[in-house]
Amino acid sequence: MIRLMNEADVESIVGIHLNSWSADELSVKLGQSFVRRLYTHVVEADSAFGYVYEKEGKIIGYAVGYHDYHAFNQAFDTFSLLPLVLSRFLTGRLKISDIINGLSEQKKFRKAQFANHHLGALALSPSYKHTPLGKEAITGVLEAVIEEFIRQNYLGCSLVCDEKNIPLRKYLDRLQFELIDTIPLIGRTMTYYERVLA
Numbered sequence: 069m070i071r072l073m074n075e076a077d078v079e080s081i082v083g084i085h086l087n088s089w090s091a092d093e094l095s096v097k098l099g100q101s102f103v104r105r106l107y108t109h110v111v112e113a114d115s116a117f118g119y120v121y122e123k124e125g126k127i128i129g130y131a132v133g134y135h136d137y138h139a140f141n142q143a144f145d146t147f148s149l150l151p152l153v154l155s156r157f158l159t160g161r162l163k164i165s166d167i168i169n170g171l172s173e174q175k176k177f178r179k180a181q182f183a184n185h186h187l188g189a190l191a192l193s194p195s196y197k198h199t200p201l202g203k204e205a206i207t208g209v210l211e212a213v214i215e216e217f218i219r220q221n222y223l224g225c226s227l228v229c230d231e232k233n234i235p236l237r238k239y240l241d242r243l244q245f246e247l248i249d250t251i252p253l254i255g256r257t258m259t260y261y262e263r264v265l266a
Contacts, residue, residue, distance in 0.1 A: 070208045073118030073130060078107045080127040088191040094170050097161055098152060115140040119212040121205035131190035131209035133216055138184055165254035172253060179249040182224035182262050187213050217265055224264045231257040
């Protein structure tokens with residue numbers, strides 16, 4: 069069953085995020101408390117929404133969309149994250165390159181037309197990867213986000229992913245997303261996609 073994400077889902081989503089995203093991702097390096105704050109903000113903010121795929125009371129996958137990605141980020145209290153960032157840096161969990169890449173967020177949207185209507189975080193529980201149910205779950209939540217954008221009469225939407233995430237990039241091609249830009253960061257390259265909706 070596909071349904072809107074709610075506050076009761078946050079802990080399950082945090083677990084999926086931390087166990088399915090790459091250990092090199094900034095959010096994973098910042099840890100559980102940061103990821104919990106992120107998804108709590110998604111549930112509470114008017115500028116964001118999420119869908120989950122649930123089977124027998126268990127969340128298998130999720131996807132997040134933004135009505136206004138800029139407003140979401142502005143409302144997220146990044147200043148209060150400074151102690152966490154400093155602590156992670158001093159313990160070696162974060163590197164200076166992570167901080168520089170994190171501060172380069174706007175670089176991802178340098179050629180953007182539809183940056184505000186953004187398809188953001190998405191993940192599938194690792195135990196369902198390469199299974200028919202897993203494919204159904206991730207396809208369902210992705211399409212639910214896109215359908216919400218269409219219902220809102222947005223002209224288009226965007227998505228950013230790691231250049232090395234070949235399965236997602238192939239899937240984006242099938243969903244009629246167009247590669248707009250590649251963004252070199254320190255130690256990695258991101259790809260920026262857009263899809264025209266109207």
